[in-house]
Amino acid sequence: MASFIFFLSFSLSWAIVSGISWSEFLYPNFTASHYKFIDGGGSFLFSRNGTFKAAMSSPGTQQTRYYFCVIHVVSHNIVWSANRDAPVSSSAQMILDFNGIKIIEEDGSLKWSTPGLRSSVSALELTETGNLILMDKFNGTLWESFHYPTDTILIGQKLPVGRWLSSAKTEDDLSTGDYKLSITADDAILQWHNQIYWKFSMATKAYTNSNQAVEYMAVNQTGLYLFGHNGSVVVVQLNLEQSNFRMIKLDVSGQFIVSSYSTADRNPDFAGPVDRCRIPFICGSVGLCTDDSQSGAPLCSCPSNFKAGSSKTNDCVPSDASYSLLVSCNSTRNGTKLNSSSLISYLRLGYGTDYFATDFAAPIKYGINLTSCQDLCSARCSCLGVFFGNSSGSCYQLENELGSFRLSSSSENDQLGFIKTIVGPPSSRGGGDNGFGSQSSNFPIVALVLLPSSGFFLLVLLAFLWCRRSRVYTKGKTKVSRPSSPSEDIDAFSIMGLPTRFDYAELEKATDGFKIKIGSGGFGTVYKGTLPDGTEVAVKKITNLGLQGKKDFCTEIAIIGNVHHVNLVKLKGFCAQGRERMLVYEYMNRGSLDCTLFGTGPVLEWQERLDIALGIARGLAYLHSGCEHKIIHCDVKPENILLQEQFQAKISDFGLSKLLTPEQSSLFTTMRGTRGYLAPEWLTSSAISDKTDVYSYGMVLLELVSGRKNCLFRARSHSTSDDNSNGAPSSSSSSQGLIYFPLFALDMHEEGRYLELADSRLEGRVTSEEVEKLVCVALCCVHEEPTLRPNMGSVVSMLEGEIPLCQPNLASLNFLRFYGRRFAESSAVEESSGKDSVTLFPKANNSRDRTNSGSNTYFSYISSQQVSGPR
The missing domain is CATH 2.90.10.10 (Bulb-type lectin domain)
Structure with a gap:
């Protein structure tokens, strides 16, 4: 017996030292590292028949980046990796315990972990299909790698x-x-x-x-x-x-x-x-790809007017050193922004050149000339080049990043490609060709000759049209319901920087007579439309502004139309004809955030919520500090956040408050925000600033966390203990049948119980730390004092992990208890009256006068769908 115990002890100690591999299952508490299992190349777990193995491994010949991964044994292919964006050293440990899997670096820092699980881990299984599964004591699945694919x-x-x-x-x-x-x-x-x-x-x-x-x-x-x-x-x-x-x-x-x-x-x-020449970066930036029919391999070169750049990359740069590619929108030279039109020129790529993106994107404009196409690009910092169709007059813009070009195999391709470049100082400019041989240095002389005479004829034309319009008006033709003709609205063209101007008849045809209504709100009604080129758009027919002067309207539209950001809904054009005022936006096929977040469709995963939160923050940060004219949105809420493919968030209706008269603005801001996004300064006649948007963003962030509206009414017959249908137990603020979630979030923050705030539909697929991050940011954003709220740039940095999280100031959040009490009273009024409309918190003359609970002066509650509607 003694000899058996000795043998068993020796075997176990040998296994610990040498790190033998296991088959199919591992059990808590287990630790592995590449160093510990170095004899097996870091492998410590095999599937039942040895088809797959789990290892702490370094791919290729390098030995500095190690990953916890699943490997197909025969092919040596890594089919899944846990910490792909956080590689570790050979001494880092993979730890399996009752809470899940985590990867700890040698210095003790956490590099990766499975999300919070609904129960304790009993075993880890590597299946014959290559799936890693964490199981509970009943063999139920708690987590699996198949749900988190990599490549x-x-x-x-x-x-x-x-x-x-x-x-x-x-x-x-x-x-x-x-x-x-x-x-x-x-x-x-x-x-x-x-x-x-x-x-x-x-x-x-x-x-x-x-x-x-x-x-x-x-x-x-x-x-x-x-x-x-x-x-x-x-x-x-x-x-x-x-x-x-x-x-x-x-x-x-x-x-x-x-x-x-x-x-x-x-x-x-x-x-x-x-065809590998269709791969966007096959030949680097601005490289030219040619398919070699004999070898089948792509051949890379540079287009005309370009040469090979650094030997470390395949990128091509302008042959003439006087030209350079645009690097940053904010770059300057001698105090002048590089995206200034005076510094922009275009280098021609030549006939027979294709770009991958033009096969899947519609032209931004049809029926224009090359100069107009280039002018459209020059006005947009994000535009990096254009493709122009000679026969159709179609204008494509190249945006985001410049990839590779390819020689077209089609003899019908008549497109000309041009790359936007920055020109050096006048003394160093070469003979930059604009594609047709004209020199950019000749422009000032031509302008000096042509502009005075052109201006004279334009004035004569405007005077003639104005007289004609006056005669038509005196005959009573303005009473006709149809909009005036485009010629009567020529004053719109005197505004620089306007987006595409549509005729009323064009939009009427595009929307099939304004047939498909997709939303309505305070600014009017939104219709779905399709332009002649097949592009789907959303047409907002503005009906509640009153008749505003075309010049004022177009001036504001020019400002809004020149605000471009990946997280802002693009204004594609407008119509200001007769009494009609319409805005044409890009169509967002996934609708608004409120429908996705609060609807009955598939639940948003935590990473998707985080991406949406980050996208909204980036869009607001750009409005506040990134564009030329600072814009305060004033109406940030889920209905005004639209989603595209992959749940990319875009903010809509930014800048539309500019279109309101002072009287309309006063009325509209009284109605706006009544579902809980209204900052306290609206009620106290305090100055409205970008921090007002920050407050609204914080309220939206809380709804992203919980997956429910911040103010949720419930029937009085429901017990408070059963108030968990959306993952939020009852708080003291819900005693009257109403849950005011911001107050509940504050309570749970003080107690450190963050998982109780998460959407219950996520079923444990989020950790307490992940929820804490968003809740802390949200609470900091809803401080009563605007000066205590972070700016949106800081919010972006906190979400991206570049700066530490701010800590909420509890004293500046006590007003939430007042709001919660008033919402509860509103709930009681609603139940007693049996009406659909309820009352909101009272309007206080001073932000500190929050204790007058006996006040019965309420704003009328109007749903935000009625106010603004989906955008």
Whole structure:
């Protein structure tokens, strides 16, 4: 017996020292590191038949970046990695305990962990399909790696709508790269910096079976599929040869590759795009890709007027050193902004050149000349170049990032490409060609000759049109309901910087007679429309402003139309004709945040909420300090946050308060914010500043955390203990049948009980630390004193982790208890009266006079749908 105990003790001690690998299961408390399992290359867990292994491994030949990952044994492919954006050293530890998995660096810092789980972990399993699963004591699944894909999908795994694969940066650097595979409701798309460059439906062997909405992508032994209707309908399919093992990978090159393995050799079954010259960065920035028909490999060169740049990259730069590519919108030279029109010139790429983005984006304008197309680009800092169609007069803008170009195989391609450049000082300017041989230095002389005479004729024309308009008016024709003709509104063209001007008849046709109504609110009604080029738009027909002078209206529209940011809804144009005032916006296909957050559709995951919060913050920060004319939104709320594919958040209706007269503004701001987004300074006649938007943002952030409205009425028959339908137990503020969530959030912050604030539908897929981060930021934003609120730039930095979180000032949050009490009283009034409208908190003459609970002077409650509606 003694010898057996000795042998057992010796075996266990040997296992601890040498780090033997385990099969299929691991149990708490287990610790692994690459150093501990160095004999097995860092591998410590194998699936039942050894198809997959889990390891602390470093890909490639480098030995500085280590990842906790799952590896396909035969091919040595890393199919999943936990800490792809937080690599660790060889001595870092993977720890499995009863709370989940975490990766701890040698210095003790936490690099990665599984989210908070609903119960204790009993075991970790590595399945034969390559899935890592954390299980409870009843073998129920608490967490699985298949729900958090990186760049690979395996047989048995689904990639649902709203999820995506991201390429790695390089073969030995697994951090998130620039390429992304996303699943939409009708296709699978490849993107580079949010620009589409390929769709699954473009594959020659893929075909569509159904018009049902796509729900997820999956691969199996027979092919690749997009499924709908809970997996019972194949929407798009690609049949492949039978294979027992197959994987999808978004390669570092930007190709979408389906492979099968019988040995260590990879057998590519499918790759898209097949033409690798369609890959956006295949030849670097401004590189020119040519397909070599013999080798099949792309050949890279530089377009005319460009030469190879640094030897470390494939990028091309202007051949003439007097020109340089635009690097930053805020860059200056001798005190002049580089995006100033006086410093901008265009270098021609030549005929037969294509750009990937023009295949998937509509022109911003039809039927214009090249000069007008370039002028549109010059007015936008984000525009990096244009493609112009000679025959159609179509103008495409290149934005975000400049990728590679390719030689077109089509003989019908008559597009000319131009790259926007910055020109050096006049003494150093070369003979910059604008594409047709004219020198930019000649412009001032031509202007001096032409402008005076042109101005004289323009004045004569304006005088003639004004007289004609006056005669028409005196005859009573202004009483006709139809808008006036465009010629009667020519004064709109005297405003510089206006976006596209639409004729009333154009918008009437685009909206099919204003048939499809998608929203209504305080500014008017919104209709869905389709322009002649197929672009979907949202047309806001303004009806509640009164007749405003065209010049004043157009002046404000020129300011709004020149505000461009990825998190702001783009104003594509306007109509100011007769008595009509309309705004044309880009169409946001996922609707408003309130419908997505509070609706009955799929629940927003925590990362999606965080991305939305960050997007809103970035948009507001730009409005407050990033654009030329500072804009205070004044109406930040979920109805005014619109969502695009991948839940990209964009703020709508910014700057529209500029269109109100002082009398209208006073009335509208009284109504606005009545669902809890109204900053205290609105009620005290204090100065309105950008901190007013910060307050509203904080209230929206609390709703993102909870997935419910900040003010939620409930029937009095419901017990307070059962007030958890949306993840928020009752607080003292809900004694009258009303939950005022900001007060509940303050209570839970003081007690450190952050998980009780999270949307219960997330089912433990969020940690207390993640919730604490957003709640702390939100509470700091809703301080009663505006000076204590952070600016939106600081909010962005806190969310991105660049600066420490601010700590809420509890004294400046006590007013929430007053608001909670008033909302509770409003609830009681609503229940006793049985009416749909309720009362809000009283209007105080002084922000400190919050104790007069007996006051019965209330604002009328008007729903924010009535006030502003979806945008």
